[in-house]
Amino acid sequence: MQIDIKYNPSYALALVSLEPGEEIKAEGGAMVSMSSNVKIETHKAVKKQGLLKSLKAAVLGGESFWMNTFSVQAGKGDVTLAPTLPGDITKMAINGTVFVQSSSFLAGSTNLDFDTKFQGMKGFLSGESLFFLKISGDGDLLLSSYGGIEEREINGSMIVDTGHIVAFEEGLEYKIKKFGGWKSFFFSGEGLIMEFTGKGKIWMQSRNVTSLGGWLKKMLPPKKQ
Amino acid sequence: MKYEIIGKPDFPCVKINLDAEESIVAESGAMVSMSSNIELKSSAKGGLFASAKRALLSGESFFQSTFTAKGGPGEVYFTSETTGDLEHISLTGNELIMSTGAYVCGSPELELDSKWGGFKGFFGGEGLFFLKAQGTGDLFFSSFGAIHEVNVNGDYIVDTGHIVAFEPTLSYSIEKVGGLKSLFFSGEGLVCRFSGNGKLYLQTRNQNSFTAWANQFRRVESKN
Numbered sequence: 001m002q003i004d005i006k007y008n009p010s011y012a013l014a015l016v017s018l019e020p021g022e023e024i025k026a027e028g029g030a031m032v033s034m035s036s037n038v039k040i041e042t043h044k045a046v047k048k049q050g051l052l053k054s055l056k057a058a059v060l061g062g063e064s065f066w067m068n069t070f071s072v073q074a075g076k077g078d079v080t081l082a083p084t085l086p087g088d089i090t091k092m093a094i095n096g097t098v099f100v101q102s103s104s105f106l107a108g109s110t111n112l113d114f115d116t117k118f119q120g121m122k123g124f125l126s127g128e129s130l131f132f133l134k135i136s137g138d139g140d141l142l143l144s145s146y147g148g149i150e151e152r153e154i155n156g157s158m159i160v161d162t163g164h165i166v167a168f169e170e171g172l173e174y175k176i177k178k179f180g181g182w183k184s185f186f187f188s189g190e191g192l193i194m195e196f197t198g199k200g201k202i203w204m205q206s207r208n209v210t211s212l213g214g215w216l217k218k219m220l221p222p223k224k225q
Numbered sequence: 226m227k228y229e230i231i232g233k234p235d236f237p238c239v240k241i242n243l244d245a246e247e248s249i250v251a252e253s254g255a256m257v258s259m260s261s262n263i264e265l266k267s268s269a270k271g272g273l274f275a276s277a278k279r280a281l282l283s284g285e286s287f288f289q290s291t292f293t294a295k296g297g298p299g300e301v302y303f304t305s306e307t308t309g310d311l312e313h314i315s316l317t318g319n320e321l322i323m324s325t326g327a328y329v330c331g332s333p334e335l336e337l338d339s340k341w342g343g344f345k346g347f348f349g350g351e352g353l354f355f356l357k358a359q360g361t362g363d364l365f366f367s368s369f370g371a372i373h374e375v376n377v378n379g380d381y382i383v384d385t386g387h388i389v390a391f392e393p394t395l396s397y398s399i400e401k402v403g404g405l406k407s408l409f410f411s412g413e414g415l416v417c418r419f420s421g422n423g424k425l426y427l428q429t430r431n432q433n434s435f436t437a438w439a440n441q442f443r444r445v446e447s448k449n
Contacts, residue, residue: 007371010235011309013429029434031402032373032387033427036380036418040402080427082387084434086308086370213442220439222446 001109003140005089009148012089014081014107016070023071026107030081031068038077041069069110081107083144085212087205090149090166092141097170099132100143103209104166109139143167147207157197163208169200226332226363230311234372237311238304239329239365243294251303251330253290260299266291278339291333303330305367309428312372313365320359323366323390326432332362357393366390370430381419386431392423 001024002017013032016024031040044066070079083089083106092098094112102116115134135141143149145166152158154172162176175195196202226249227242238257241249253267267288269276276288292301305311311329314321322340331337340355358364368389375381377395382402391397397419419425 007234007373007429011370011429013371013373031384032429032431033375033381033383036382038382080373082370082429082431084431084438086430216439216442217444220443222444224448225445 003091005091009088010086014089014142016079016081018072018077020072020074023069023110024107025067025069025110026081027105028066028068030106032080032082034079035077037072037075038079039071042066043069085146087144087146088149090143094141095138097134097136098167099134100167101165102131102133104143104145105133106142106144108141112137112139145205146209147205150204152202154196154202155199157195159193159195160204161208162192162194163210164204165194166203166205168202171198172200173197228313230313234310236308238302239311240300240302242300243298245294245297248291248293248333249330250289250291250333252328253288255303255329257302257304259292259301262295262297263299263301264293264295305329307369309368309370310372311365311367313363316358316364317361320357320393321364321390322393323356324388325354325356327366327389328356329365329367331358331364334362335360335364368428369432370428373427373429375425375427377419377425378422383417383427385417386433387427388417389426389428391425394423395419395421395425
């Protein structure tokens, strides 16, 4: 499987070339275009497990309940994939476990295992959803970021606003905290942060999805009900 | 007429240099700035009926603005509404079929007409009609995100929200992807199957997905 990323960093598009027998699974709605010999199969986010686990993934993970697996039986086939928001796509080969902010998952190898990780009730205070997809195994992963993406190697400790986290490696210790004192929490506009300690990689995005949502809420006319 | 597209590919706009008495037609609202000797005329191009059809069916503005340099040369800048790329093509008697909203500006010799696009709109709320440009002249169109060119030879499948424009040598049909389960749960809805031999311009972001995503943040207010 060959994956190329074009039009980065602002409006990245992933071009996936599949050989006979190869497949890739993607977030529902990510498909831009494909060759006519590519087969699309729609399935629950957590394929092997039962309905309950998929429901958990959909409700808690914020990820579309359904995903699509693209495959070719005969001949080569191409699929192009893109996220909803402007920004970059990063391809990474994983061998182990990474936690991915639910809205940052774009696509991955079909042999990767998916589970969800619930980060506690703190997020509800600020309206931020702190749910991560726990993705394990050996394969390729495509992550999308709102804005650019920055990889940081942590050795010691580092603080990141929760709305800017794309992913982090298992092994890093983390705590979810409010920023500063209570007054800062309510008035600084910073909300929740994650404090990482230990050794491992994190990926951050240069724009904040939660802030964009808050801005839209302010700007858009209300729905009448 | 000379042109230069500046600020590509994220936030482009096109600068057009007109000779004396030369004109260019644009979507209303597309003008950024212009020389003071440029005269602007808004008209229902092609007549009231053609304009109403274009406005109602293809989502274009009812009035097209014609910019003419008077008494000497002049320059005018145009841009699009969304962030993303802007492209130029020269038509030489041939046609280009565009998605609703992709048209930015073009030579006054070009004819614009709306074109039935199939049933997609009934399901997805996406543009049911395309806009056809025909004639000889310069045409500028824009995209939401980057423009990805595909030379189709055979069959090729595209989410309708990602179509910017295509050559009329391509025929197309609207269909669902995968099985019935995919229709309801894949998030892909219906797609456009292109066949034949011709150029297809795709955009790497989808206005329909983006606006649906933004819509979830709207406050809810009770009617009373």
